[in-house]
Amino acid sequence: MSRVHDALRRAEQTGYLRTKGEPATDTPAPPYTDSPLLANLLEQIAEVPFNPSPDAHLLDATKPHDAPSEEFRAFRTRINHMQGLHQLHSLVVTSPSPAEGKSFTAVNLALAEAHLAGNPTLLADFDFRRPVVHRMFQIDRGPGASDYLEGKAPLCKVIKKIAGSNLYVMPAGEAVINPLELLNLREAKQLLDELPRLFNWVIMDSPPLLFAADANLLSTITDGSVLVVRVGITTIDSVTRAVQSLCENNLIGILVNGAERRELYSKYTYYHNYYYEARPAAGTHTEAAADQAAEGDKQASAPPATGDKPPEAQQS
Ligand SMILES: Nc1ncnc2c1ncn2[C@@H]1O[C@H](COP(=O)(O)OP(=O)(O)OP(=O)(O)O)[C@@H](O)[C@H]1O
Numbered sequence: 001m002s003r004v005h006d007a008l009r010r011a012e013q014t015g016y017l018r019t020k021g022e023p024a025t026d027t028p029a030p031p032y033t034d035s036p037l038l039a040n041l042l043e044q045i046a047e048v049p050f051n052p053s054p055d056a057h058l059l060d061a062t063k064p065h066d067a068p069s070e071e072f073r074a075f076r077t078r079i080n081h082m083q084g085l086h087q088l089h090s091l092v093v094t095s096p097s098p099a100e101g102k103s104f105t106a107v108n109l110a111l112a113e114a115h116l117a118g119n120p121t122l123l124a125d126f127d128f129r130r131p132v133v134h135r136m137f138q139i140d141r142g143p144g145a146s147d148y149l150e151g152k153a154p155l156c157k158v159i160k161k162i163a164g165s166n167l168y169v170m171p172a173g174e175a176v177i178n179p180l181e182l183l184n185l186r187e188a189k190q191l192l193d194e195l196p197r198l199f200n201w202v203i204m205d206s207p208p209l210l211f212a213a214d215a216n217l218l219s220t221i222t223d224g225s226v227l228v229v230r231v232g233i234t235t236i237d238s239v240t241r242a243v244q245s246l247c248e249n250n251l252i253g254i255l256v257n258g259a260e261r262r263e264l265y266s267k268y269t270y271y272h273n274y275y276y277e278a279r280p281a282a283g284t285h286t287e288a289a290a291d292q293a294a295e296g297d298k299q300a301s302a303p304p305a306t307g308d309k310p311p312e313a314q315q316s
Pocket residue numbers: 055056057095097098099100101102103104105127130132206207208257258285286
């Protein structure tokens with residue numbers, strides 16, 4: 001995960017991250033009487049049971065030592081640290097091309113965040129072209145984000161709370177023929193400006209960068225972007241073009257999806273053994289390594305950060 005750390009640290013140093021205001025605090029949420037959008041919103045949101053689709057590859061809270069769980073927790077630790085330094089509450093998860101793991105990453109990062117006590121997290125499906133978040137949680141697709149933006153449903157109806165957890169889900173909503181026009185609406189910017197006052201994290205799934213302008217537009221109205229690349233699928237050329245298209249819009253890191261664990265730890269045998277050998281082999285799906293891949297940094301690899309994890313409340 002050192003690549004995650006290195007890349008995110010570089011993003012901080014090079015100013016990819018906006019510093020918009022004061023760091024996050026643990027103070028209780030205000031009543032939002034000044035915001036018609038947020039006032040009493042949480043009380044009006046309906047709960048749904050946590051009922052993930054078996055093929056969704058969601059983190060299993062009962063198996064915290066599985067490789068994806070470890071990697072997503074380490075990634076979470078790092079971005080939470082960044083949140084303490086910068087105004088970073090809304091993130092768009094994107095990738096250069098289709099099927100590289102954007103939805104997989106957005107959903108699992110949101111789950112990892114929501115496992116923390118006192119960390120209300122909203123997962124919003126802003127991929128109006130190929131939405132899958134509703135299927136992963138086996139909830140209705142609508143009403144959702146598109147319905148809210150089109151003025152067809154109030155905000156409280158388009159967000160669902162996952163029972164017994166800190167996780168809130170906004171599915172994509174009914175199909176629209178003009179996703180880009182929806183995202184250009186003043187309501188979209190206002191929504192993304194206001195939601196982080198209520199949710200510590202707003203994590204958005206989005207379409208691929210090189211196939212539609214949606215994610216690029218979203219990155220201009222959110223605090224940061226995470227670029228997912230998938231081992232064996234994403235090409236250097238597409239990463240380069242994607243980074244170039246995002247670099248002015250708060251690219252906070254690149255997450256390498258699909259690496260084998262042995263690729264991660266081969267140079268650190270002692271730590272690999274120390275951390276993992278005593279445990280049964282876990283399915284290794286994800287190397288959550290954020291990096292400025294365009295720089296071709298293939299060197300660093302280190303044991304996952306374990307000492308800086310915030311206290312956890314296992315939920316859902
Ligand atoms: N690390 C992984 N391990 C196992 N399966 C994965 C992993 N990452 C993604 N997948 C699977 O690969 C498929 C594509 O992933 P996903 O839907 O997240 O991609 P996407 O980038 O969101 O695609 P799209 O461009 O269509 O929105 C899904 O079936 C997902 O479960």
